[in-house]
Amino acid sequence: MQALLKLSRGIDRLNALVGRYVIWLILAATVISGINAVVRKVFHTSSNAFLEVQWYLFAASFLLAAGYTLLEKEHVKVDVLNAKLSLRTRVWIDVLGFALFLLPMCVVVLRYGTPFFLQAWSSGEMSSNAGGLIRWPVYLMMPLGFGLLLLQGVSEFIKRIAFLMGLIDDPTVKIVEKTAEEALAEAIRKAEEEAARNGAKHA
Template sequence: MAILLNIARILETPVIWIGSRAAWLSVILMAVIVFDVTLRHWFVVGSTQLQELEWHLHGALFLLCLGWAYIRGAHVRIELLSDRWSARRRAWVELAGCTLFLLPYVTMLLIYGGDYVAISFAYEEASASPTGLTNRWIIKGVMILGVALLGLAGTARFLEAIVYLTGTAETAGKTRFAAAQRTISSRT
């Protein structure tokens, strides 16, 4: 079981590395938004390229940080229910969610997404707006990268749930499920 936990940590490494750096896109996004608003408000100059750049930066920020948020437990979940559950039950729900929803969804996106990017690249797809951004394949490629990172994060959580549910007390104690259980126990 320690091997599975080590594999989970190895899978998390690129997700954490890329996600923590991609979070800095928020600073760039804010600068672009302020610049765009300043141009439109004070100089009455609108720019389709700036607005599309904002969308692309926002998309990249979300996609590249999604797996990182999932690993950290910062993603959306129904705390009303999960906060009352034992760590064991949460591990079972995580295992089922990864098996039935997350990993199949990621797999489908990766299978069909590669063609989506390749076609966009081959046809030199650009914005529908004549003054918009070119090279639409870049943001589509970021989408595939983000989904792949989410897949790595989901696989890591899947392995961690298996370790928690079937491992020894020592290895199970090294998982995030055990850490979450200690946090809940300290609140009561």
């Protein structure tokens, strides 16, 4: 089990790294959208390539971040029902959900999505729109995104089994890091409390 937990930590690091950089794709899509709007209004011209690259970047950010979203426990849950159950029951629901739904779904998408990408790559498929882009880069996002989601599903499955065996703490707890502003506010509050205590001692 320790070897599996080590594998889980490695997968977590991989998806954390991907998630840290995928956010830049959103910025790139926003900048391209702005440039496209300016060019269209000022020079009265445009290209379908501008629109398609925005779609490609959005698809890449959405799919590549799916594993990171699972790692950060940001996928939607029915909390109204979930919160009423015991911790072990919630973990067992996760185990069954990963084993029966998430992992098989990822395998199916990889099974059919990978040949779809390979066919477009080998044929050099182009967009049917005038001035459009080649299609294989966006098709590649399907196997990559669902591959990362599959890996993270395996990692989360391992962590929940380890928890049920009593080897690790609750893996469903979301660790929220303080923002710089929150850290500063807490430091100021502690300094004020310390000053107040010192003032009370001298009074």
